[in-house]
Amino acid sequence: MKAFFIxxxxxxxxxxVQAQQNQRxxxxxxxxxxxxxxxEFYEKNLPAVVDNSTEMYFPPVYSQTHFVCNQVSSSYYMxxxxxCRVKNLSAYNQNRWFSVYVPWNWFHGGNGWYGGHVTGVxxxxxxxxxxxxxxxxxxxxxxxSIWITGYDNYYDFMHxxxxxxxxxxxxxxxxxxxxxxWVYDHARxxxxxxxxxxxxxxxxxxxxxxxxxxxxxxxxxxxxxxxxPLHSRTVVGYNDDVCWDYNGDGQYTNNIDLNGDDIxxxxxxxxxxxxxxxxxxxxxxxHGGFMYIMYKCLADEFPYGGILNNExxxxxxxxxxxxxxxxxxxxxxECRGNIKI
Numbered sequence: 001m002k003a004f005f006i007x008x009x010x011x012x013x014x015x016x017v018q019a020q021q022n023q024r025x026x027x028x029x030x031x032x033x034x035x036x037x038x039x040e041f042y043e044k045n046l047p048a049v050v051d052n053s054t055e056m057y058f059p060p061v062y063s064q065t066h067f068v069c070n071q072v073s074s075s076y077y078m079x080x081x082x083x084c085r086v087k088n089l090s091a092y093n094q095n096r097w098f099s100v101y102v103p104w105n106w107f108h109g110g111n112g113w114y115g116g117h118v119t120g121v122x123x124x125x126x127x128x129x130x131x132x133x134x135x136x137x138x139x140x141x142x143x144x145s146i147w148i149t150g151y152d153n154y155y156d157f158m159h160x161x162x163x164x165x166x167x168x169x170x171x172x173x174x175x176x177x178x179x180x181x182w183v184y185d186h187a188r189x190x191x192x193x194x195x196x197x198x199x200x201x202x203x204x205x206x207x208x209x210x211x212x213x214x215x216x217x218x219x220x221x222x223x224x225x226x227x228x229p230l231h232s233r234t235v236v237g238y239n240d241d242v243c244w245d246y247n248g249d250g251q252y253t254n255n256i257d258l259n260g261d262d263i264x265x266x267x268x269x270x271x272x273x274x275x276x277x278x279x280x281x282x283x284x285x286x287h288g289g290f291m292y293i294m295y296k297c298l299a300d301e302f303p304y305g306g307i308l309n310n311e312x313x314x315x316x317x318x319x320x321x322x323x324x325x326x327x328x329x330x331x332x333x334e335c336r337g338n339i340k341i
Contacts, residue, residue: 023188025178031167032314034178034187042181050184051237051275053290055192057084058236059091061289062100063281065142067115071100072279073197073232074118074315075130079162081195082317098160099131101138102148109337118197118232118313122165125315131157151328158323163316168196170298171310173266179274179298179312180238196235196312200297201226203305208244210292214252215241220285221273222293227303233293235312237275242292246270266299274298 024038034042052058059080062072079098084091091097103124107116124130131148133139135156138146148154168182169175181187182194206224210216216239223244243252251270258268273292282289293307300306333339 022190024181025187027166030165031169031311032178032182032187033169034174034181038181038187039174039177042177042184042187046177046180046184048240049238050180050193051239052081052183052192052195053236053275053277055081055085056090056092057081057192058277059097061277061282061284062279064100064279066104066144068100068104069232069279070115070118070199071103071121073234074121074313075103075125076100076133077234077236077277078195078197078315079125079130079160079317082162082315083160083319085192086317086319095132095134097133099133099136099139101142101144101146102131102136102157105138105144105147108144118199119165122162122313122315125160125162126164129158129321130160132160155323155326158326159321161318161321163318165313165315167311167313169311171266171301171306172299175310176266176295176298179235182314183235183238183274194314196314197232198235198307198312199229199232200293200307201228201231203227206297206305210242211245214243215239216292219287220291222291222297224305225293225297225300225302225307229302229308233279233291234277235274236277236290238273239275239292240272242273242294243271244273244294246296266295269294269296269299271295 024041025032025034062076064072075098080091080096084096089096103121104115106124107120108114136148168179170179179196184193185191186194202222203224203226206222208221208223210219210221245252247258254269254271255264256268257264272295276291276293278284278289278291280289285291298307302308
């Protein structure tokens with residue numbers, strides 16, 4: 001028995017070392033940053049195009065009814081995709097989709113017209129769990145007033161959690177590479193890669209279509225973000241070759257100083273963009289509900305053309321979690337916002 005225990009321990013330690021060796025990033029203050037060896041690896045090995053929306057783990061494009069974009073992006077798209085990916089299950093099965101309306105109803109304050117940020121959804125999924133859509137009458141009816149009731153129901157969704165969520169700062173080329181690495185292989189040899197979410201709105205004149213004769217021509221593309229970032233979108237892939245002529249010189253370059261600051265960086269790039277999934281249904285804009293956002297928009301300062309905080313959020317799923325201790329309590333209060341436990 002002792003020999004077996006020692007052997008098992010050695011195997012566990014070896015597996016842990018292998019996992020650490022494959023991980024090419026570090027987490028500092030909840031932010032993912034590529035290690036020097038990771039940066040070197042991805043400079044050489046990142047493909048020009050990645051599209052995780054074609055994987056069987058990605059659910060059908062959602063068509064939102066209320067202002068549930070944060071919940072669609074974080075719970076429906078990201079939790080469904082990452083959970084199905086780890087379990088190797090198809091997200092074409094609707095019984096594997098995670099709820100939109102439970103996290104929506106949790107945070108809209110009882111008014112039913114505004115919802116919480118994606119971090120609220122992630123914290124709910126981390127600390128309490130998330131039901132599947134078929135378990136939620138609110139999702140079935142798309143009703144912003146229905147709550148899941150009953151201990152057995154809450155116990156069921158206690159099992160569906162995420163380990164944690166992190167951010168990737170995308171204001172420079174290193175951050176952009178870190179996000180691309182996450183989308184490619186979770187920055188650790190784990191393919192297919194992951195999804196990410198962010199908040200922005202489209203600035204005046206920033207809604208366009210990729211030019212004729214260029215890669216992905218005709219696709220809807222965000223070329224400029226605005227100052228009212230109230231909508232969440234989901235990164236599903238990237239394409240280094242999509243392009244937009246910002247300075248109107250008839251060329252698509254990444255080596256001309258567009259903003260006149262005497263520095264050539266991502267804010268001057270006219271080539272490259274992330275593919276996004278919207279939440280307006282598969283018929284939106286004629287490309288299955290997908291669109292692009294130029295790399296430049298991620299690096300530009302907010303609110304002067306860039307996304308909110310120049311950062312993307314990503315998640316780690318928690319698989320086969322079992323609650324260790326639960327409590328069944330009846331609690332009544334006339335104002336749910338005043339309940340503290």
